[in-house]
Every structure is written in C-alpha cells, then in structure tokens.
Amino acid sequence: MDSLRIEGGVPLKGEIVVSGAKNAALPLIAAGLVTDGTLRLRNVPDLVDTGSMEVLLRNHGMDVGRTGDMLVIGGSATNFDAPYDLVRKMRASILVLGPLLARYGQARVSLPGGCAIGTRPVDLHIRAMQAFGAIVELADGYIQARAPGGLTGARVVFPMVSVGATENAMIAATLAKGTSEIVNAAREPEISDLAECLIAMGARITGHGTDTITIEGVDSLGDATHDVIPDRIEAGTFAIAAAITGGELTLQNARARHLDSLFEVLRRCGITIDENDDGIRVAANGGIGSADITTDPFPGFPTDLQAQFMALMCLADGSSRISETVFENRFMHVPELMRMGADIQVDGGIAMVRGKPSLTPAPVMATDLRASVSLVLAALATEGTSEVSRIYHLDRGYSDLEAKLGQCGARMHRV
Ligand code: EPZ
Numbered sequence: 001m002d003s004l005r006i007e008g009g010v011p012l013k014g015e016i017v018v019s020g021a022k023n024a025a026l027p028l029i030a031a032g033l034v035t036d037g038t039l040r041l042r043n044v045p046d047l048v049d050t051g052s053m054e055v056l057l058r059n060h061g062m063d064v065g066r067t068g069d070m071l072v073i074g075g076s077a078t079n080f081d082a083p084y085d086l087v088r089k090m091r092a093s094i095l096v097l098g099p100l101l102a103r104y105g106q107a108r109v110s111l112p113g114g115c116a117i118g119t120r121p122v123d124l125h126i127r128a129m130q131a132f133g134a135i136v137e138l139a140d141g142y143i144q145a146r147a148p149g150g151l152t153g154a155r156v157v158f159p160m161v162s163v164g165a166t167e168n169a170m171i172a173a174t175l176a177k178g179t180s181e182i183v184n185a186a187r188e189p190e191i192s193d194l195a196e197c198l199i200a201m202g203a204r205i206t207g208h209g210t211d212t213i214t215i216e217g218v219d220s221l222g223d224a225t226h227d228v229i230p231d232r233i234e235a236g237t238f239a240i241a242a243a244i245t246g247g248e249l250t251l252q253n254a255r256a257r258h259l260d261s262l263f264e265v266l267r268r269c270g271i272t273i274d275e276n277d278d279g280i281r282v283a284a285n286g287g288i289g290s291a292d293i294t295t296d297p298f299p300g301f302p303t304d305l306q307a308q309f310m311a312l313m314c315l316a317d318g319s320s321r322i323s324e325t326v327f328e329n330r331f332m333h334v335p336e337l338m339r340m341g342a343d344i345q346v347d348g349g350i351a352m353v354r355g356k357p358s359l360t361p362a363p364v365m366a367t368d369l370r371a372s373v374s375l376v377l378a379a380l381a382t383e384g385t386s387e388v389s390r391i392y393h394l395d396r397g398y399s400d401l402e403a404k405l406g407q408c409g410a411r412m413h414r415v
Contacts, residue, residue, distance in 0.1 A: 004376060004391050004402070007411035008361065009383035011247035014408035015278070018235045018254045019045040020069065020228035022397050023304075024190040026092040027167040028197055028228060029053040032062060032073030034099035034171050035201045037223035041071040044228055048396045052090040056082060060096070077104055084110035084141060090396075091115060094122050094164060097145065098172035101134050105147045111138070116368040118327040124158055124165035131156045132169075132176050153178030153217050161186050161297040166213070167194055173215035174203040182213040188298040189258045193229045200224035232258035233304045234398060237373055239263070239282040240308045241405065243271045244315060244381040248283040249408060256280050261301045265291050265309070269316065290318035290355055295326050307333045307374035314342040315381055316355035324349045333371035336364040340378055340386070361386040369397040376401070380410055387415070 020043035030053065032039040044050055046069070054064045054071070061078035064071065080100050087093040087110040100107035112120060126136050126143060132151040137144045153176045156169050166186040171194070173180035185191070187209055195208030201224040204216035235254035242249035243266060256263065256275050263273045266282070269289040274281045290313060295303040303326035313320040314337055324330045331351055334344050339362045343354040361384030366372030372393040379386035388394075391414070394401060402412055 001389060002391050003387050003389040003415050004394070004412050005415050006376065006379040006386045006388065007384070008379050008381055008386060010245065010380070010409050010411060011284070012241055012245045012249055012380070012405060012408040012410055013247050015250045015252055016238050016404050016408060017252045018230045018238070019399050021045070021190060021193070021231035022047055022049055023163070023233070024193040025050050025228050026053050027095050027171070027190065027194045028226065029057060029071065029073065030095035030099055031171055031194060031197060032057060032064070033060065033077060033096060034103050034174060035221035035224070037201065037221065038072060038074040039201070039223070040225040041073070042225070042227045043069050044071045045231065045399050047399050048392070049090050049092065052086065053092065056086050056093055056096060059083070059086060060100070080104055080106045080108055082107070082109040087112050091120055092164065094125055095168055097125060097129065097143065098168035101129055101145055101147050102151055102172045102175040105150060107143070107145045109143045111141050111143060116332055117330045124160070124162045125168045128156045128165055128169040129172060132172055132180070151176035153180040153215070155181045155183065158182070158184040160184070163188055163191065166191055170195065170205065170213060170215060171198065173217065174198055174205070174221060175219070176217040178217055180215045180217065182215070183211070185211050185213045186297055187211060189229055189232060197224060197226040200226055230254050233302060235259060235280070236262045236302070236305045237308050237377070239266060239273070239280070240305070240312050241377055241380060242282040243269070243284050243288060244312045244377050246284045247408070248281065250279050250281045252279040254280050261299060262305055265293055265301065269312070288312060288316045288355070290316035290320040292321040294323040297326070303327060303330060304370050306330060307370045308377055310334070310344070310351060310353060311337060311374040311378040313353040313355060314344070314359060314378060315357070318355055320353045320355070322351040322353060324351070332367035333374045336367070336371070336375050337378055339364050340382060342378070358382065360384070363387045363389065366390045366393045369393050373398060376412070380405070380412070
C-alpha cells in the first residue's frame with residue numbers, strides 16, 4: 001500500500017491548473033447510457049473513480065474510448081447488471097440505474113453498501129424510479145428494476161437534498177412520457193453541468209441550479225460533445241493549501257462563483273483571494289483567523305471541503321466550531337489530525353477545534369478521499385517529515401496531486 005512522505009514547512013508558491021470535476025464526470029459518463037447517439041466528454045479527469053465508471057459502462061456493453069482528456073461513449077447496452085464487485089468499489093455506480101431504466105426499461109444494480117463516511121442509503125434513488133412507474137424489488141443485495149412500458153413523467157418530491165438522487169431522477173425523466181418535476185432538487189454546479197449535457201443531447205430541461213427542475217420527456221437523445229466543468233473541490237483544496245502553508249497560489253481554470261461559500265470564510269480568516277485574468281490568486285497574510293462553519297448542500301459550505309478546512313483551523317488563532325450536517329460520520333480525519341498534535345473535540349456532528357501555532361510531524365492514515373487530503377495539507381504545513389498511508393483513497397479523487405503541489409514547492413513523494 002502506497003504512502004506519501006511529506007517534508008512540511010514550505011510555503012507553496014506558483015500556479016496550478018485545476019482538472020475537470022470528478023463529481024461532474026461520474027454522472028456525465030453514466031449519462032452516456034441514456035443516449036442513442038455518441039457522447040464526447042472533454043476535460044474528463046483521469047482518476048481511479050472515472051476509470052471505474054468507464055469499466056462499468058464497458059461491462060454494460062458500451063463502447064468507451066479515452067484519448068487524452070476526451071472520453072467517447074457510444075454503442076448500446078447489452079447487459080443490464082451492475083455487479084457488486086464493481087459497485088462496491090465506487091458508490092456512484094448507482095447512477096447507471098436511471099439511464100438504464102429510461103432507455104432499456106430494466107436494470108439490476110447492486111446495492112452500493114456503505115463507506116467510511118456513512119451508510120449512504122439509496123432509498124431516494126429507488127423512490128424516484130418508482131415515482132416514474134418502475135417496479136423495483138430488492139433481492140440478494142441487488143436493486144432489480146423494470147419498466148416494461150417505459151417510464152412515465154411524474155412530480156418527484158425529495159424529503160432531503162440528494163445530489164445523486166437528483167441526477168438519477170433527471171436522467172430518467174429525459175425519456176419518460178410527459179412532464180416531470182423534481183422538487184427539493186440539489187443545486188450543485190455538477191447538477192447544472194449534467195443538465196447542460198443532457199440538453200445538448202436533445203433533452204428538454206429547465207430550472208437546473210434551482211430547487212425545482214422541470215423535464216419534458218422526449219422519445220430519444222442524440223449525439224453531444226460536452227466539456228466537464230472544473231473541479232471546485234480540487235480548487236478549494238488548493239486554496240486551503242495556499243492558506244495553510246502561508247504561501248500564494250494562482251488557480252487556473254477554476255470558477256470562483258462555484259466557491260463563494262469557501263472564499264467568504266477564507267477571507268474572514270484573513271486570506272486574500274483575488275480573481276484576475278490568470279485565474280484565482282489565493283495568498284496568506286501571516287496568521288490564520290478562526291471561523292465557524294456548517295456544511296450544507298450548495299450553495300452552502302461543501303461537505304467535501306470540511307476536512308480540509310478543519311486542517312486549516314487546527315493552525316488558526318482561536319477556536320472554531322465545525323458542524324457536519326450532510327454525512328453522519330465524516331470526522332475520520334480527526335483522530336489522525338490529533339496524532340499530529342491538533343486540539344479537537346468531537347460531539348456528534350460538531351467538532352470544536354482549538355487552533356495552535358504549529359502541529360508535530362507524525363505517521364498518519366488516510367480513511368476516505370477528503371480525509372486523506374486534509375492530512376496531506378496538515379503535513380505540508382508542519383516542519384519535519386510526516387507520512388500519510390493508504391493514499392489509494394487520494395487517487396480516487398485527485399489526479400497528479402504530487403506533481404501539481406510539487407511544482408509549487410511541496411516536498412512530497414510516494415513510498
Ligand atoms: C455526492 O454524493 C458526491 N459524490 C459526494 O462527494 C458529496 O459529498 C455529496 O454528493 C454531497 O455533496 C458524487 O457526486 C459522486 P447525497 P451523493 O445523495 O450523491 C443521504 C466526494 O468526496 N441520502 O447528496 O451520494 C446521504 O446518506 C464524495 O467526492 C439518503 O439518505 O450524496 C447523505 O447523508 C463524497 N438517501 C445525504 O443524503 C439517498 O437515497 C446527502 O447525500 C441518497 C442520499
């Protein structure tokens with residue numbers, strides 16, 4: 001198992017090109033199943049997770065080819081099973097349910113099972129498919145769904161905001177007979193990116209980016225070429241890297257309006273953030289102020305940046321209260337940060353962090369994707385040698401992290 005050895009204490013300085021968004025690319029690749037035409041996706045990040053989704057589509061019988069950052073998806077599905085050994089590696093596999101049902105009237109998708117950050121149920125996905133008229137049974141750890149006469153448009157009201165369930169419902173509705181409305185829909189930029197791609201294929205969608213999305217069903221979808229939006233979580237991670245190491249980074253290809261909630265908090269902590277023609281410049285100005293955050297669906301503070309922000313608050317002047325409201329167990333980075341001397345107390349979904357002038361280097365262990373990068377950030381800010389183990393978690397969501405940070409002065413290498 002790979003580890004990252006990090007010599008910390010060096011302020012990062014330079015430019016970083018932000019890659020395409022993992023959490024946009026995954027539903028976009030799944031959407032390749034719903035069209036009769038060919039889908040060309042550009043700016044697709046080269047990650048373990050996008051690779052898993054490509055394997056899953058090939059498993060369904062699709063033609064999937066990658067040349068550089070372009071993915072070309074065509075052909076048609078001949079196998080409607082998403083097996084456990086593929087799905088358990090990547091929960092986002094559940095996103096094949098909607099497109100398979102919409103276009104082929106059948107799907108047999110393994111229940112994804114939980115992961116480190118929570119039980120991750122898929123009940124909202126299933127209820128949305130049932131609302132569209134699908135017959136869904138759970139047996140042998142699989143979701144067995146069928147819609148022999150096709151799907152029928154419906155009004156789907158989600159009791160809570162779910163990114164994945166909104167995406168599954170939106171894709172399914174594109175081919176359902178009649179009009180569908182998704183109420184209490186997720187508003188993440190990745191939802192809007194998926195809607196724009198589906199519209200390019202011929203879907204009729206309005207309201208994406210708001211909490212109510214309306215879809216007029218069409219008979220079939222055609223060819224499309226679509227550029228994946230930049231990864232706001234990767235960009236936010238690098239912004240925090242500049243702040244925590246006391247450096248200055250310019251983020252290229254990032255979209256500032258996708259990071260309003262993070263940037264508002266970082267500015268309150270004394271970090272300079274300017275948008276210019278080169279991109280977004282993030283610069284530390286000496287100390288780091290403390291600030292409280294509560295994670296929320298977009299446009300609130302992203303849960304996917306909570307661990308990274310906590311690492312920053314461990315070195316802030318003062319205390320901060322971090323409330324995680326989206327997932328029930330997303331503090332796995334806390335015991336590891338405490339091994340580096342961080343002063344954190346957890347009570348349910350609340351973490352109280354008392355900032356300190358410095359942490360101490362230590363061997364630490366990654367547990368999930370965003371926890372692993374928060375440990376890398378803490379190590380980069382700490383004089384001495386730290387080692388982050390089980391970094392296969394990191395490779396799921398960050399491409400070329402060592403290269404990107406290394407070119408800005410980070411001393412880190414894989415062992
Ligand atoms: C997406 O996961 C992202 N993954 C997650 O990013 C992100 O943390 C999450 O949205 C929230 O923004 C991808 O886009 C591939 P949800 P998703 O459905 O869709 C509960 C990362 O690090 N829920 O919005 O699975 C669920 O348990 C990953 O890149 C149900 O109860 O998240 C959670 O508590 C981690 N029933 C809450 O809703 C359901 O049927 C929000 O989950 C579905 C979800």
